[in-house]
Amino acid sequence: MLHRSMLAALLLAAFTAHAAPGADLPGAADHPLIKRFAGSWLAGQRVADWDAAAVPAAPEYQKADKYKFKELVELEGKVTQTVYIAPRGKAALEVWRNYQQALNAAGFKPRFVCERDCSDLYFAWTRQLQPTKGFVWAKGDVDTPTGSRYSLTSALAHDDGRMLVGTLGKPGQQATVLLYTSLAANATTGLVATYVQVIEPKAMATGQVTVDPAALQAGLAAEGRVTLTGLFFDTGRTELKPESQAQLDAMAELLKSQPALKAWIVGHTDNVGGFEANEKLSLARAQAVVAALTAAPYKVDARRLTARGLASLAPVAGNGDEAGRAKNRRVELVAQ
Incomplete structure (x- = not known):
């Protein structure tokens, strides 16, 4: 076998x-x-x-x-x-x-x-x-x-x-x-x-991917939501890592170009660990993204962004292996 x-x-x-x-x-x-x-x-x-x-x-x-x-x-x-x-x-x-x-x-x-x-x-x-x-x-x-x-x-x-x-x-x-x-x-x-x-x-090599605000808009137009693949957190932590800046820049530019857009920032986890702990983790990560965007230098109006945490309730892949779990650990931008 x-x-x-x-x-x-x-x-x-x-x-x-x-x-x-x-x-x-x-x-x-x-x-x-x-x-x-x-x-x-x-x-x-x-x-x-x-x-x-x-x-x-x-x-x-x-x-x-x-x-x-x-x-x-x-x-x-x-x-x-x-x-x-x-x-x-x-x-x-x-x-x-x-x-x-x-x-x-x-x-x-x-x-x-x-x-x-x-x-x-x-x-x-x-x-x-x-x-x-x-x-x-x-x-x-x-x-x-x-x-x-x-x-x-x-x-x-x-x-x-x-x-x-x-x-x-x-x-x-x-x-x-x-x-x-x-x-x-x-x-x-x-x-x-x-x-x-x-x-x-070992720190991951950064600067290998650029984030295009137009791609974010295309995802919202096509599905009403887009996965923010450029946001990074340490395992079990809620603080955004410095290499998340390119993704935050793109999100801020998108929100600036569409002043009428309101969005949910939704955190997701895999199914490892207890549900309540994962629910808190997913919400705290979404809140960290909202906090970053509403603070300097972006200063997005806080009334336009709402954080939510769904834990493992909305997987996009199976949780049976690490590849699937990695896809499920994500933050999404969802148009309200």
Whole structure:
């Protein structure tokens, strides 16, 4: 079964070469923070210079659906995903303990660790967050001593699986790490697979998109609303980030050119977390946009703008993966 990852392709740089069994993927390398288990080969790697990613906040699921986490940590920055296959004859626990000890020695701060009965955690992780979707896998197989073969796309398994999530690095420069080890495919291979995901804080390159007030007007004319893709907030926060200025400039110019236009500024979230909290977050973000437009230098008449928050009530995509959730986290301009 092909397990797929949570990451939407935004500013993606990924390795496209293939590796023969036992040989590292050409051009790929260990992440500087975490070296491989001795003798392992690097079977696949994906590197996004800047992207969105999510990891479980705790190994707990919604009561109505054990394959949906109660809470996720949603992050943005440089994202590196790497999969290794350890040499035959090594036990999954031996591989796990070596990674765990090395991380702890480097100052790793665990958010949670699962070492026993982690199958449900594995299924929640692979089904909700889909860790290897779009993954650049090596072209090859995981073989068994008897000659049977399994595709590398099925290397991560629930058999003898263990997971940890936490942070590593100096305050203000802490990377989030997710480590998962398991038998490679199943017990017949005699091999162990390790998945390492490192999400490093990094500012997104700005100034790559310009916002045209005419495009805003076209959206309003066509549908009565337009998504404001140039507004940016940190995860869980309500303060507009500085790179939102181009979008605010365009909105102010549109409102100035149409003095009779009155609008709703409507905040939306994905369905991660409690509804009441998301309702407050979506409203507060809409209010932050109204506050920015009615203050200097724009000074739009406050009577022309009304903030509303709809939480997850009006999705434009499914919330089953990060790509859909990213589309649902938005602010819209709606003509009254």
